[in-house]
Amino acid sequence: MDRDSKNAAIAALVILLAFGLGAYFMPTIMLALGKVSPLFAGIVAVLFVAAFFLVFWLRGRRQRRDG
Numbered sequence: 001m002d003r004d005s006k007n008a009a010i011a012a013l014v015i016l017l018a019f020g021l022g023a024y025f026m027p028t029i030m031l032a033l034g035k036v037s038p039l040f041a042g043i044v045a046v047l048f049v050a051a052f053f054l055v056f057w058l059r060g061r062r063q064r065r066d067g
Contacts, residue, residue: 011059019052 001009026048033041 008063015055015059019055022048
């Protein structure tokens with residue numbers, strides 16, 4: 001494994017762990033936000049899922065540009 005692929009694997013691991021931790025606490029967050037506004041809770045959930053894909057999309061673009 002060369003240096004670039006090792007760095008990419010470490011970055012992917014960190015991103016997945018961060019989103020995994022966020023997903024673990026998501027039900028608690030959703031219940032708390034749902035008490036304030038169900039619409040706001042839904043928007044936060046959609047943004048969380050969209051952010052997951054956005055991070056990997058941006059990372060892929062950067063790697064194509066640098067590669």
